[in-house]
Amino acid sequence: MAITGDIPPDGPEASVRAYLGSILLWALLGTTAAAGQTIRLDFSDTPLSEALETFAARTGMDVVHSPSLVTDLVTSCRYRGTSQRDALICIMSGHDFRVESISPRQAVLIPLDPDNPTLSQPEGRVLSGFVRDAETGESLHGAHVVLPGVGSGAVTNEAGYFAFPGMGTKPISMAITYLGYARLDTTVVSRSASGSFSLEPMAYQVSGIVVEEESRRRADVTITPGLVSVSRRDLQQFPGTLGNTDVLESLKWLPGVQRAGEATGGLLIRGSGPDQNLYLIDGAPVYHPWHAFSLISIFQTDTFKDVSLYRGAFPAEFGGRLSAVLDAELRDGSRSEPNASLGISGLNASFLMESPISERSSFMLSGRRSYIDRLVGRRHPVEDDAGRRDTLRTGYYFYDWSAKYTFRPDARSSVSVSWYAGRDALDLRLPFDLSLDFSSWLRPADLFFEVDQQWGNRILSMRYQRLISSRLFLTTTLYYSRYQARENTLIQPSQSSNVSSQYRVDLEDTGARVVLDWYPSLAHQVRVGVETVQHQFDSGLDALVAYTPTLEEPVNETSRTVATEASFFIQDVWTPGPTIKVLPGLRASWFGSGSFYRLSPRLSIQWAIDPTWLIVRAAASSQVQYLQRIRDRNAYLYDLVSSRWVPAQSDVPPSRSRQLSLGLETHRIPRTILRMDGFVREGRGMLLPEDEYQSKDGLLGPGIEIATLLGQFDRGEERSLGFEIGVQTRTDHWLVVGSYTRMRSENRIVASPQAAFRPSRYDTPHAFGLVASFETGRWNLGGSMDWRSGYPVTVPAARYQLVDPISGEATWYYHRPTLNNGRLPYYLRIDLKMAYRFQFADAAWSTGLSVYNMLSRRNVVNQTWDPALPDSGPDNRLGLPILPMIDLIIDL
């Protein structure tokens, strides 16, 4: 905040070279003792440390200092008065120190450099630097940098940068920790503006004690309750999906996080909907982060260096979603030596390569592609006995590739260009009589269907980072994100009728973000930023339903909307004391479609009562979401695989949510982190189906215009209340992660006459997850258990009959007076995995066997009732049985 101290006009000798800094700060400090009390000091050759303790005891103001700095120093001083400042100046007379206040009741003693007075000025030396991976040279975001002698700490930003302003020029001991890396203890003697500090990667089983300490440090950097920052090394320990390591699948094991479906579906975080999460890759938003009908995500673990998940209360720098933010950074590429790896799993084959290009640049390139279409074949020329020919198609594949190029023109700047492109493509042309006899498909047919569906994302992100001065760090990001989906269908179910349709959805974001980190003092790290993004929504439908050759129903509709969103935020990591950190923030946003202005205040507090015994975190936050994802609920010809995002507009205001959360964390059990979080959350303005019972039941619906689509939804409210427990234990051989979530989430339609809250679609009162991994020698054995309450289901309460007045036919119906009044049976699944590592042909090999649903328990994933059947119970739709998968990875 400020540097203070001056040469007192009437003070003792002008030997205290302190400087007039912030008058405000001195005002905060108070020039008088509390309540005007008189301060009496009388020291004669008293050790300085003892004098400072006496001063603290009599004034209530703590002067933080390194014991080594005041060893062997004594002071002689006699003071009687009410000014803390004058009393402190009296004590420090004759010593080359200045005092910097970091809070009204706390100050830091900083040694001066007698040889270079300018460094001792308020704009003097800032101890700063970049923290990097010693092997690859990649910057490490979230590393914890501690100055034990000063009692201060900082966390590196996205570029791995940290700064401690107001440091003297004497050598300062510093410790840097980052999970998965060896702790770096060093003494900084350089006066240079910034340095580079490299951490050595470390195997987990090297030393339990170090691991334990690092995990504690890692946990200590998260001010916001609910934030989970996970390194790649951690993610690789978690089980993935069907032999794939997958970031989003790994995050499922955290408390309060679950997948919507059994093996598919979006992430549900603290009772929210899947569309309330913001997914970022190098600062660019991703709108559909899934492959293979949401079986696996586009976040391939090996391609990311760091992933942070904010559950619920996220800082002001993030916005645009109500529930959670997943902030992922692609690997920069090794700066030291080339690396390459190949992998093959039951779903896809993949590669990753990274290399330095020059001393100042590096790249990373990775890709993967499913190969089942190569095994089955995509095109099948067929011919029947009559010589009739056709080409059937059985293609499905997905691919993605990521690339990042990083260039560092000098020690203070970095430029990176990140690219991601991914696509799923389903291409079928088949006769209708599908059966398990595959050979029967391959023949020409008059009656057939064609499905050509493609969907995917493209992202381009360019980032420029510049250390303007040791106190100012600039990050500028330009990004382009595009989500595109195509659904083309041709169905020929009879010789006289058919339907053909082409449906497209395009969503483009073009945005710019400028963020400035400012390190004004030890007590404050200010981040301020602006962002503007233009959203462009396009969709179109061109369809023709031919009931007979002369009775046709053509549909030709297009929809196009452009909306601009602008936001400004400011937040401050304020450290009022060595055990307390406060993160206040404010985000102001404007949305052009409807001209909405919204303010979103945020506040997080961390109080490390004891770093080992108890860390308490609390947060209150308010979020705004201007875009909502909805799907047509009537037509089969569109929105089958596409996601439609619609912007807020005059008659559909943006949705808002507020959340309070409180978290406790302890490291009291050796090598174990135990976290407990509670939260309460409420949201308004989200879109809920106007008719919950409506589902796709026709070829065509009301249309694709946004206004028409919105007509199928009403504004709703939601609320959730939850309690989470998370346990993580890591030893030399074991990694165990357990979580339990007790939560209720409910919603209601505001305009409904019976507007009582009801369980939301994915309300899960109890969820328990357990992951265990044992590693010894060449073997890695792991297992996981997923147990949760069944999802809500609407159970009929009675049955009745209606008679059609025209035909006289009677039809039975179930009476369902309340939605989601029942629940599916509980869900339980146990997966196993074993892997074996070996060396062969100068490469490191790893082969693994994954078993999905080891017990082959057929979980009930949905229930339906047929009212026309006597004494009918529910018809259960069952989940996947046991599925073994093999994978192989080669590190070259």
Add this chain to the structure above:
Amino acid sequence: MYLRLRHIAHFAVLAVTVGLLGCDSTLPSHQETLVVEAWIQTEAPLPEIRISSTRPIRDPLVPSPALDILDLNVTVGDHKMSYTRDPSNPFSFYPASETPTHTAAGQNFVLELEAPGASLSASGTLPPPIAARDVQVSFPNDPISVVLVDSLVVGLDSLNLSLIATTGYIYPVQVSISWEDIGYDGWVEARLQPDASFSSSLIDFFLLPSQVFPEDSVSLTENGLLHWEGVYAVPVPDAESAFPDHSLRVVLTRGDDRFARFLTSRDAPDRREPVSNVRGGLGFVGGVSMDSVRVSVSR
């Protein structure tokens, strides 16, 4: 290093606790609700009213009559008519007075029902009358082959990918009907009702035996009439079968928004129940105008 026994015990206690707390809910209890069905037509005598009650879902599949109806009456305009139960049919209620009450377009109506512990009511307005003008029928010379699919359910989670399909033959019959445009801001249901019905999961998407639509969305013919076309299917055994002669009834029904909402929500009984306009009960009490034409369809 290995996990300490104490840690394992902690996990075990947690798991047991979770198991005990995680009971799932059971079937909701049944509370009897009255179901009212009344179609009050414009320019017609007051109709029969059908009243039944809901049954528990485990009970036999037979309708349940409403046992005690204390009072049932319908008021159309200023005229109130009491209803009484048909001695021969426990579900049926008729006007108590033998003097027929004729209704007229634009009249408001109210149905009121009192029963022990229940009070039901419904209201609406009678639409203008509708009159079918012209019906035309066409069909191909020969039957066409179609795919007959039993189920279209495809689930990735359950690996339920099999579609059992066979090939059959039908005559698609295209029917057009027209009626006079009076500028009514309401809804119309046009329905084709042949002697024998045909249904198959996939082909049903390409048949149009009935449709509910806003009347102002219908195109006009050259004669200034409103015009609708639909398709139904007549199944035949094979590709050589001749067109089966049959009778067809074409029905036009006019009503308001609630009428449309009821009709469009009653086609999926496995998924939902129709949207009712009866306060305090179930069913539908609607004001409609109706006309029908019966034609013989033959080659």
